[in-house]
Amino acid sequence: DTEVTQTPKHLVMGMTNKKSLKCEQHMGHRAMYWYKQKAKKPPELMFVYSYEKLSINESVPSRFSPECPNSSLLNLHLHALQPEDSALYLCASSQTATDTQYFGPGTRLTVL
Amino acid sequence: AQSVTQPDIHITVSEGASLELRCNYSYGATPYLFWYVQSPGQGLQLLLKYFSGDTLVQGIKGFEAEFKRSQSSFNLRKPSVHWSDAAEYFCAVGVGGGTSYGKLTFGQGTILTVHP
Numbered sequence: 001d002t003e004v005t006q007t008p009k010h011l012v013m014g015m016t017n018k019k020s021l022k023c024e025q026h027m028g029h030r031a032m033y034w035y036k037q038k039a040k041k042p043p044e045l046m047f048v049y050s051y052e053k054l055s056i057n058e059s060v061p062s063r064f065s066p067e068c069p070n071s072s073l074l075n076l077h078l079h080a081l082q083p084e085d086s087a088l089y090l091c092a093s094s095q096t097a098t099d100t101q102y103f104g105p106g107t108r109l110t111v112l
Numbered sequence: 113a114q115s116v117t118q119p120d121i122h123i124t125v126s127e128g129a130s131l132e133l134r135c136n137y138s139y140g141a142t143p144y145l146f147w148y149v150q151s152p153g154q155g156l157q158l159l160l161k162y163f164s165g166d167t168l169v170q171g172i173k174g175f176e177a178e179f180k181r182s183q184s185s186f187n188l189r190k191p192s193v194h195w196s197d198a199a200e201y202f203c204a205v206g207v208g209g210g211t212s213y214g215k216l217t218f219g220q221g222t223i224l225t226v227h228p
Binding site: 098 | 156217
C-alpha cells in the first residue's frame with residue numbers, strides 16, 4: 001500500500017482566514033514533504049521533514065507554517081494568504097529522504 | 113545545484129504509435145532519477161525510478177526508461193501508446209546528500225496528447 005491521503009480536497013479561504021491542510025500516511029515512512037504546484041507548472045518543494053524534524057525550508061513565506069505532530073501526520077497551517085498562493089498543494093512521503101516519494105492527491109486551494 | 117530539462121512541452125501521438133519523452137539532467141554526483149505522471153487536477157503517480165544498477169528500468173503501464181550517464185539523459189519510452197496514457201509527464205532528479213538531502217527537482221513537464 002503506497003497511499004498518502006490529504007484533506008480537504010478543495011479549500012476556499014479569504015485573506016484573513018486561518019486554515020490547515022492535513023496529510024497522513026501509514027507506510028512507516030520517516031520523511032514527509034509539502035509541494036506547491038501552480039497551473040501548468042511542475043511541483044515546487046516547500047518543506048521537508050525527516051524523522052519529524054524540519055530539514056529543508058525552501059525560503060517559504062511565514063504565512064505557511066508546517067507541523068509534523070508524529071511520523072504519520074503532516075500539517076500545513078495557513079494564515080493571511082494572498083491570492084497568488086492559490087495552487088494545488090501536494091504532500092508526499094518516502095521511507096527516508098533519499099527514497100522514492102509517493103504523492104497524495106493534493107488539496108486545491110483558492111484564496112479570495 | 114541540480115536541474116532537469118524536458119525539451120518537449122507538448123507531444124502528440126496516435127494511439128498504437130511508439131513514444132519517447134526526453135529528459136536531461138544536471139547533477140554533480142550519481143543522480144536518483146524518476147518519471148512521474150499526472151492527470152489533470154490529480155497527484156503524481158510514480159512510473160519508474162533509477163537509483164543504481166541496470167541502466168534500463170521497467171515501470172508500470174508498459175513504460176521503460178534508459179539512464180545514459182554519458183548523455184546525462186533518462187528518456188522515457190513506450191512501444192505502443194494507449195488513449196489512457198494522455199497526461200502530463202514529469203522527470204525528476206533527487207539529491208542524495210548535502211544540504212539539499214531529500215530535495216526532488218522536477219522538469220517543466222511534457223503534455224502528451226493521444227489521437228485515436
